[in-house]
Amino acid sequence: DSGVTQTPKHLITATGQRVTLRCSPRSGDLSVYWYQQSLDQGLQFLIQYYNGEERAKGNILERFSAQQFPDLHSELNLSSLELGDSALYFCASSPLAGAGEQYFGPGTRLTVT
Amino acid sequence: QQQVKQSPQSLIVQKGGIPIINCAYENTAFDYFPWYQQFPGKGPALLIAIRPDVSEKKEGRFTISFNKSAKQFSLHIMDSQPGDSATYFCAASMDSNYQLIWGAGTKLIIKP
DSSP states (O other), X not given: OOSOEEEOSEXXXXXXXXXXXXXXXXXXXXXXXXEXXXXXXXOEEEXXXXXXXXXXXXXXXXXXXXXXXXXXXXXXXXXXXXXXXXXEEXXXXXXXXXXXXXXXXOOEEEEEO | XXXXXXXXXXXXXXXXXXXXXXXXXXXXXXXXXXXXXXXXXXXXXXXXXXXXXOSEEEETTEEEEEETTTTEEEEEETTOOGGGOEEEEEEEBOTTSSOOEEOOOEEEXXXX
16 A cells, blocks of 8 residues: 555546545655556556646646645546547656656546446 | 657566666766655555666565666566566655656466
8 A cells, every 4th residue: 555545446427527536645745646547558647746846747638637735635637538548647646846756546436338 | 868668568477587677867967866666546656766876676576676877677586476466666766856767567467
């Protein structure tokens, strides 16, 4: 158990809908990262927050957005969902401002039908 | 220059063998090189990491070899077991940057 929690574990929704994925980092970790992993694919970095502020952006679609709240939990919002958005979404946290060790949560499996 | 190239894509080894997974990078500013292990349906877990001031690091049956001049690093798994069957990712980062640059992953199968 990494100490990073993600909810929900599974999410099934229809095309065009909007969903929110939630992540709570390890106690004391200020950085949160979001990743997308499609079936049998690698990890695509989406976005990073540090202590409430956006720090780095990867291959995140304009339909996706994220934020980190004062209590350091983070939410990833996915809107106008398409079939191709079906994937595992991982959150990771790190105690460093830079990208040192990252600890991953169990992921949210999103299925868009 | 930001890429990390990982090989092979997949690997099958008999139990007790020593699988070796290789990664190569271009950016000499990278100074942190972790390996992650991922089981199906689970999040990646940090396995072992190395910084470029050492050429080798061992943790249990897992060893990272690092060749700074060749800009390559590799993961060796000693006395491999079926329970080591997983996908392994290498990555690299700079302390001054904020993200890990990931390899494409290697699917390892250890046959009993």
